[in-house]
Amino acid sequence: MIMDDISFLQHYWWFLVSLLGALLVFLMFVQGGQSLIWTLGKTEEQRRMLLLATGRKWELTFTTLVTFGGAFFASFPLFYSTSFGGAYWVWVLILLCFVLQAVSYEFQLKRSNLLGTNTYRVFLLLNGILGPLLIGTAVGTFFSGAEFVVNKAAVASPGMPVISSWVNPLHGLEAALVPQNLLLGISVLLLTRVLACLYFAENIADAPLKEMCRKRLVMESGFFLLFFLTWLVYLLFSVGFAVGADGSVYLEPYKYLHNLQAMPGVTVMLLMGVLMVLGGMLKGILGWKYAFWLAGPGTVLVVLALLLCAGWNHTAYYPSVADLQSSLTIENSSSSLFTLKTMTYVSFIIPFVIAYIAWAWRALDCEPITVVETEEH
Amino acid sequence: MEAIDASLVDWSRAQFALTAMYHWLFVPLTLGLGVVMAIMETLYVRTGREFWKQTAKFWMKLFGINFAMGVATGIILEFEFGTNWSNYSWFVGDIFGAPLAIEGILAFFMESTFIAVMYFGWNKVSKRAHLASTWLTIIGATISAWWILVANAWMQHPVGMEFNPDTVRNEMVDFVAVAFNGGAVVKFCHTVVSSWVLGCVFVVGVSCWYLLRGRHKEFAHASIRVAAWFGLVASLLTAYTGHHSGRIIAEQQPMKLAAAEGLYEGGTQQGLVMAGVLRPGVDWAAPTEEDKMLLNIEMPYALSVLATHKVDGYVPGIRNILEGGYPLPDGSVALSAEEKMLRGRKAIEALGEYRDAEDAEDKAAALKALRENFAYFGYGYLKSPADLVPPVPLTFYSFRIMVILGGYFIVLFAGLLVLRQHVERWRLVQWGVVLTIPLAWLASQAGWVVAEVGRQPWAIQGLLPNVAAISRLETGAVQTTFFIFLFLFTLLLVAELGIMGKAIATGPETDKPAA
Numbered sequence: 001m002i003m004d005d006i007s008f009l010q011h012y013w014w015f016l017v018s019l020l021g022a023l024l025v026f027l028m029f030v031q032g033g034q035s036l037i038w039t040l041g042k043t044e045e046q047r048r049m050l051l052l053a054t055g056r057k058w059e060l061t062f063t064t065l066v067t068f069g070g071a072f073f074a075s076f077p078l079f080y081s082t083s084f085g086g087a088y089w090v091w092v093l094i095l096l097c098f099v100l101q102a103v104s105y106e107f108q109l110k111r112s113n114l115l116g117t118n119t120y121r122v123f124l125l126l127n128g129i130l131g132p133l134l135i136g137t138a139v140g141t142f143f144s145g146a147e148f149v150v151n152k153a154a155v156a157s158p159g160m161p162v163i164s165s166w167v168n169p170l171h172g173l174e175a176a177l178v179p180q181n182l183l184l185g186i187s188v189l190l191l192t193r194v195l196a197c198l199y200f201a202e203n204i205a206d207a208p209l210k211e212m213c214r215k216r217l218v219m220e221s222g223f224f225l226l227f228f229l230t231w232l233v234y235l236l237f238s239v240g241f242a243v244g245a246d247g248s249v250y251l252e253p254y255k256y257l258h259n260l261q262a263m264p265g266v267t268v269m270l271l272m273g274v275l276m277v278l279g280g281m282l283k284g285i286l287g288w289k290y291a292f293w294l295a296g297p298g299t300v301l302v303v304l305a306l307l308l309c310a311g312w313n314h315t316a317y318y319p320s321v322a323d324l325q326s327s328l329t330i331e332n333s334s335s336s337l338f339t340l341k342t343m344t345y346v347s348f349i350i351p352f353v354i355a356y357i358a359w360a361w362r363a364l365d366c367e368p369i370t371v372v373e374t375e376e377h
Numbered sequence: 378m379e380a381i382d383a384s385l386v387d388w389s390r391a392q393f394a395l396t397a398m399y400h401w402l403f404v405p406l407t408l409g410l411g412v413v414m415a416i417m418e419t420l421y422v423r424t425g426r427e428f429w430k431q432t433a434k435f436w437m438k439l440f441g442i443n444f445a446m447g448v449a450t451g452i453i454l455e456f457e458f459g460t461n462w463s464n465y466s467w468f469v470g471d472i473f474g475a476p477l478a479i480e481g482i483l484a485f486f487m488e489s490t491f492i493a494v495m496y497f498g499w500n501k502v503s504k505r506a507h508l509a510s511t512w513l514t515i516i517g518a519t520i521s522a523w524w525i526l527v528a529n530a531w532m533q534h535p536v537g538m539e540f541n542p543d544t545v546r547n548e549m550v551d552f553v554a555v556a557f558n559g560g561a562v563v564k565f566c567h568t569v570v571s572s573w574v575l576g577c578v579f580v581v582g583v584s585c586w587y588l589l590r591g592r593h594k595e596f597a598h599a600s601i602r603v604a605a606w607f608g609l610v611a612s613l614l615t616a617y618t619g620h621h622s623g624r625i626i627a628e629q630q631p632m633k634l635a636a637a638e639g640l641y642e643g644g645t646q647q648g649l650v651m652a653g654v655l656r657p658g659v660d661w662a663a664p665t666e667e668d669k670m671l672l673n674i675e676m677p678y679a680l681s682v683l684a685t686h687k688v689d690g691y692v693p694g695i696r697n698i699l700e701g702g703y704p705l706p707d708g709s710v711a712l713s714a715e716e717k718m719l720r721g722r723k724a725i726e727a728l729g730e731y732r733d734a735e736d737a738e739d740k741a742a743a744l745k746a747l748r749e750n751f752a753y754f755g756y757g758y759l760k761s762p763a764d765l766v767p768p769v770p771l772t773f774y775s776f777r778i779m780v781i782l783g784g785y786f787i788v789l790f791a792g793l794l795v796l797r798q799h800v801e802r803w804r805l806v807q808w809g810v811v812l813t814i815p816l817a818w819l820a821s822q823a824g825w826v827v828a829e830v831g832r833q834p835w836a837i838q839g840l841l842p843n844v845a846a847i848s849r850l851e852t853g854a855v856q857t858t859f860f861i862f863l864f865l866f867t868l869l870l871v872a873e874l875g876i877m878g879k880a881i882a883t884g885p886e887t888d889k890p891a892a
Contacts, residue, residue, distance in 0.1 A: 056493050056497050057493070059448070059489035059490075059492060059493060060486075060489055060490065060493075062448065062452070062489065063481065063485045063486050063488075063489040065452070066451075066452055066455060066481050066485055067478070067481030067482060067485060067486065069455060069456060069459075069477075069481075070455065070474065070477040070478035070479075070480060070481040070482075071478045071481065071482075073458070073459070073466065073470060073473075073474035073477055073478065074470075074474035074475045074477065074478035074479075075474070075478070077466055077467055077470025077471060077474050077546075078467055078470075080458075080459045080463075080466045080470060080474070081459065081463040081464070081466035081467040081470060082463065083459070084456060084458075084459025084460045084463060084466070084848075085459055085460060085461070085462075085463025085464075085466070085848035085849070085850070086463070086848075086849075088460055088848070088850055088854060088858075089854070091456060091459070091460055092460065092858055092861075095452060095453050095456055096861070096865070098449075098452055099449040099450075099452065099453065099865065099869075102445050102446075102448045102449035102452070103445045103446060103449050103869050103872070103873075105445070106441055106442055106444075106445035107442075107445070107872060107873075107876060110442070110876040110879070110880070111876070111879045111880075111883075112875040112876055112878065112879035113872055113875065113876050114868070114871055114872035114875050114876075115868075115872060152467075152544070152545040153545070153729070153732050155464075155468070155545045155725075155728065155845075156545075156725055156726070156728045156729030156732065157729075158722065158725055158757055158758050158845075159379060159380045159381070160379040160380060160381060161381075161464060161758065161845045162381070162463070162464045162847060162848070162849040163464060163467055163545070164463060164464075164467070164849070165849045166849070169851075171850070171854065335470070335471045335474065335475075335548075336471050336541070336544075336548040336549065338548065338549050338550055338552075339471050339472070339474075339475055339548065339549045342475065342549070342552045343475055343478060343479075346475075346478075346479050346482060346483070347482070349482060349483065350482065353482060353483075353486050353487075356487070356490060356491075357486065357490050360490045360491065360493060360494050360498075360510075363494060363498060363501050363502050363506075364493060364494065364497050364498060364501060366501065367501075
């Protein structure tokens with residue numbers, strides 16, 4: 001029975017975690033919007049409209065991040081243990097900038113808020129830039145590797161029972177020194193700004209602001225394509241981390257290109273996603289409707305395809321460059337069959353969750369935001 | 378041989394405690410105030426009175442300010458299991474991760490989706506759809522609490538799992554046992570209803586402040602009426618579930634009960650300490666010539682009855698638990714701490730032998746030894762029996778604070794209901810109620826101190842002590858993040874209090890004519 005096949009469930013949960021990651025990148029248009037507060041918002045009214053537009057959605061992005069973490073923990077606990085406990089500073093920085101976001105929307109316009117409106121907006125700007133940049137850089141290590149060692153036998157050493165240790169004293173910050181990680185981080189940041197421009201243009205009833213979004217879109221799209229395509233080409237021609245039949249990990253040239261050849265469905269998904277993102281950008285620049293709803297799902301497809309490439313087809317999704325055999329694969333880092341099966345039954349509720357999110361989204365975005373509406377909040 | 382730096386464990390514990398305590402400043406108000414405002418919006422939809430809409434909107438404004446801080450501290454807490462307790466995350470992640478993931482999928486999305494409709498949807502969805510969104514927000518928050526408390530209850534009493542020596546971790550074998558065991562149900566009920574109490578204390582406190590100022594009187598009386606009824610029911614339920622919680626602790630965590638009662642020498646016909654003072658500086662892990670308590674006013678037999686439902690039931694004290702030899706409810710005899718540690722070390726050694734064994738016979742022998750001693754696995758990491766004794770004074774006094782304040786809240790709500798016609802004239806009572814607001818937080822924090830400090834040194838009761846659950850980091854890194862979090866949370870708390878204070882000073886818009 002398929003539900004008793006652990007390999008199927010490991011692949012299924014890698015798909016779900018990847019899907020959550022892809023949705024997170026899409027929903028980080030909120031962060032992209034925050035990073036553009038002063039770039040697009042030339043007047044206080046415009047800034048309020050921009051923040052009201054993303055302010056209705058930030059919790060969804062936040063929740064997706066939390067659920068992404070929870071789902072990773074439940075399905076691949078060794079990743080949670082190794083990466084979070086090792087790449088300490090990167091994750092702490094990511095968390096800190098999300099803490100700042102969580103309070104800033106609520107506090108920024110309130111009276112007696114201690115720090116003043118502009119401070120909270122700077123917090124939002126920081127979250128808008130650092131959030132996507134750091135998450136993109138951290139995800140870059142899924143392809144470039146990280147410096148850790150895992151030794152499960154350590155549990156039997158009462159003096160030092162910790163199974164994973166980070167070899168680099170920078171505890172994750174070293175990821176930012178790897179050019180391809182930075183390229184991905186910058187690409188994610190630029191993509192979130194592209195999506196934000198598209199979202200604002202469709203959801204704010206302010207002609208000068210719409211025009212500004214369209215102009216901004218040209219530049220953001222150009223830079224995004226430059227950075228992202230450079231990273232993608234580098235990835236496809238770089239050495240990847242393959243998993244042998246015995247579970248051992250070895251280096252394989254063109255591994256991710258091979259993965260696309262071996263998984264035509266994923267290749268089609270990637271190409272479709274890229275075309276949709278390009279189509280969305282073009283529609284947005286031309287001022288056509290529904291550009292956001294073309295580029296957004298396109299983003300989900302692209303990110304999903306890339307993350308599937310990182311974990312499926314006998315690939316180590318979290319390679320260790322300090323000890324190749326410590327690399328994490330969906331086989332050696334997953335939860336047990338029982339847990340994966342139980343969680344799979346729970347996952348069947350996801351379509352229902354998506355349905356009510358869609359209802360709420362539609363209900364709140366049925367009319368574009370106006371200056372009058374900002375005064376009510 | 379390498380060893381874990383004890384200060385790393387202490388700082389990691391301090392950071393987790395700091396985050397948890399800050400988080401718990403905001404969550405109970407979310408849970409309690411959420412229900413109160415949902416009741417008020419229900420009254421608006423049923424009666425059509427604009428007054429109730431403005432009343433609900435006022436409490437919603439305060440709810441939103443508080444909610445943001447709960448979310449901000451909550452995300453840190455979830456990820457700290459990975460950042461600071463990475464060994465824990467592997468050793469029990471197969472079981473512990475599931476409730477966190479289910480919380481996200483089932484509850485957190487519900488909460489975050491409908492809260493947006495609740496705040497931004499007044500003119501965008503129908504009255505009934507808005508009311509449903511308000512209720513779904515608070516239901517989402519409560520379901521979220523359920524899964525988090527399931528996870529916490531599992532740490533207090535691990536069930537539904539088996540150790541797998543090949544993967545070197547515990548694996549879930551019974552989801553129902555994990556999610557719906559008695560401890561989890563009681564913990565959820567006790568925690569949620571006590572949060573309702575806190576929410577109601579906040580509402581009656583703020584309302585009495587308006588009476589003191591002579592403003593928004595109709596609003597204040599209406600809020601007191603709703604919150605006092607709801608608070609009385611909730612505080613009685615808190616006492617009821619608290620009693621059950623005590624019984625479960627007696628069964629599953631006798632050391633915690635002994636610490637909460639300051640009980641060094643146990644026995645039959647034990648009394649419950651009604652009021653007590655511990656002798657300062659006493660070593661609770663060793664016998665002393667002097668009595669360990671300076672003052673002890675007991676209710677005779679009550680502890681035996683609470684713990685065993687029998688007047689002459691046996692309740693072990695700290696010394697008995699360390700020395701063993703007393704009869705257990707299943708008829709066996711309790712092992713001493715030394716014996717448990719010895720068997721724990723045997724289990725750990727057997728695990729090493731199992732992993733090193735090359736032939737099947739050696740593997741089977743090691744596995745047999747591991748299974749025979751696994752119940753004491755966590756004890757093998759401890760250095761001394763004294764490690765098993767939690768900080769007694771903190772647990773003892775926190776328990777008293779929680780119980781005394783819990784009793785006071787029952788009297789408060791009952792009094793407000795009986796005397797509500799006179800409250801407007803009695804300024805002293807109004808001041809008393811206003812000053813009760815921080816006491817609700819004190820009781821709530823004290824409850825968690827008993828629950829968490831009282832179970833030290835365990836990350837997972839009997840299975841994994843803190844020292845073996847840690848991440849391998851430099852102590853300096855954790856010290857740095859501790860102070861960053863302390864500074865940031867405190868700064869944001871001060872900001873929140875300022876915003877709350879201003880919003881309360883401005884007051885509701887119930888006095889304005891309907892648009």
